[in-house]
Amino acid sequence: MRYCKNCRILYSSQAAACPKCGVAEPPKKDNEGEEPVSGKAVRRDWLFLIIGTPLFILFVYLIVLLIKSIG
Numbered sequence: 649m650r651y652c653k654n655c656r657i658l659y660s661s662q663a664a665a666c667p668k669c670g671v672a673e674p675p676k677k678d679n680e681g682e683e684p685v686s687g688k689a690v691r692r693d694w695l696f697l698i699i700g701t702p703l704f705i706l707f708v709y710l711i712v713l714l715i716k717s718i719g
């Protein structure tokens with residue numbers, strides 16, 4: 649059995665959507681929580697790329713300067 653929040657009624661699990669309002673109830677709520685987490689992970693990767701790449705270039709540049717100053 650499935651439960652419709654809009655109509656507050658139970659209907660057959662074989663039905664794709666609620667017979668009264670026609671709104672389909674998602675099978676699991678866990679999927680809703682996973683998407684924002686993955687979105688944050690993508691944003692973190694972007695932040696890491698934007699901040700990390702110039703820092704890496706600066707780091708390499710400083711090493712080259714250090715080697716040149718010694719040699």
Ligand SMILES: [Zn+2]
Pocket residue numbers: 652653654655656666667668669670671
């Ligand atoms: Zn309904």
